[in-house]
Amino acid sequence: xxxxxxxxxxxxxxxxxxxQEQEESMRCRRLMTAExxxxxxxxxxxxxEQVIVNDSHGSMRNLIxxxxxxxxxxxxxxxxxxxxxxGIQMDVDAAVFIGYHAxxxxxxxxxxxxxxxxxxxxxxxxxxxxxxxxxxxAIAGYFDVPVVLVSGDDGLRDEAExxxxxxxxxxxxxxxxxxxxxxxxxARERIESEVRSVLGRIREFQPLKVSPPVTMELxxxxxxxxxxxxxxPGLERQGPRTAAFTDDDYVTAYKAMRAAIALxxxxxRG
Ligand SMILES: [Zn+2]
Numbered sequence: 001x002x003x004x005x006x007x008x009x010x011x012x013x014x015x016x017x018x019x020q021e022q023e024e025s026m027r028c029r030r031l032m033t034a035e036x037x038x039x040x041x042x043x044x045x046x047x048x049e050q051v052i053v054n055d056s057h058g059s060m061r062n063l064i065x066x067x068x069x070x071x072x073x074x075x076x077x078x079x080x081x082x083x084x085x086x087g088i089q090m091d092v093d094a095a096v097f098i099g100y101h102a103x104x105x106x107x108x109x110x111x112x113x114x115x116x117x118x119x120x121x122x123x124x125x126x127x128x129x130x131x132x133x134x135x136x137x138a139i140a141g142y143f144d145v146p147v148v149l150v151s152g153d154d155g156l157r158d159e160a161e162x163x164x165x166x167x168x169x170x171x172x173x174x175x176x177x178x179x180x181x182x183x184x185x186x187a188r189e190r191i192e193s194e195v196r197s198v199l200g201r202i203r204e205f206q207p208l209k210v211s212p213p214v215t216m217e218l219x220x221x222x223x224x225x226x227x228x229x230x231x232x233p234g235l236e237r238q239g240p241r242t243a244a245f246t247d248d249d250y251v252t253a254y255k256a257m258r259a260a261i262a263l264x265x266x267x268x269r270g
Contacts (some may be wrong), residue, residue, distance in 0.1 A: 011152025042195025103131025109155025
């Protein structure tokens with residue numbers, strides 16, 4: 001069994017603000033690395049022969065490689081074709097999401113956003129609001145890989161369960177920037193034992209398949225952001241702040257949206 005761990009940052013126990021990236025960067029990186037290690041230990045205990053870890057947050061250079069379990073392989077840095085799902089093409093059997101967060105527009109959820117906090121107001125997949133959990137699970141599904149577990153706060157639970165994964169809660173959000181976390185050691189114990197448990201019954205989990213045609217719609221925070229997006233062939237403006245792209249191939253549509261977000265983020269105040 002080969003397992004991919006996609007590791008984000010906002011859903012790690014003890015993390016409540018992006019200010020912590022500046023104020024206590026190294027400490028947060030250690031907390032993140034330790035939660036990933038807990039998932040690695042669980043995967044190894046369940047019989048995984050190979051664990052691939054993909055650093056999926058911001059610069060994608062957060063995890064401290066020398067503090068990771070020596071058996072893992074780490075994908076870090078950016079740009080990556082599959083971004084938060086880099087490694088999915090490496091013949092894996094299951095995917096685990098650690099440190100994930102609720103989608104943009106979720107009430108009372110730590111650091112809710114979808115891919116880009118600066119431009120994405122909402123992202124819909126075939127008409128249904130989707131967060132990183134769903135969008136990334138669909139990439140896994142494209143490669144016939146099920147997502148078996150998603151860890152983060154309580155605001156993430158509904159989306160995690162909607163893709164058929166087990167949700168592991170490490171903190172309870174009190175607002176967007178405040179949470180009651182369990183102790184990091186308790187979070188690690190919970191993650192390790194749940195990863196071991198779900199991988200032990202991997203056959204119960206199904207890959208998330210999106211049937212074509214695939215329509216992605218992006219609401220952005222300003223009308224100016226849609227304008228450079230229109231350079232993408234096939235992308236259409238559906239409203240002042242809304243762009244849409246349809247294709248039969250999920251990854252093609254996903255890449256068009258990633259390109260659209262990259263273009264939107266080039267817009268500066270005129
Ligand atoms: Zn992140």
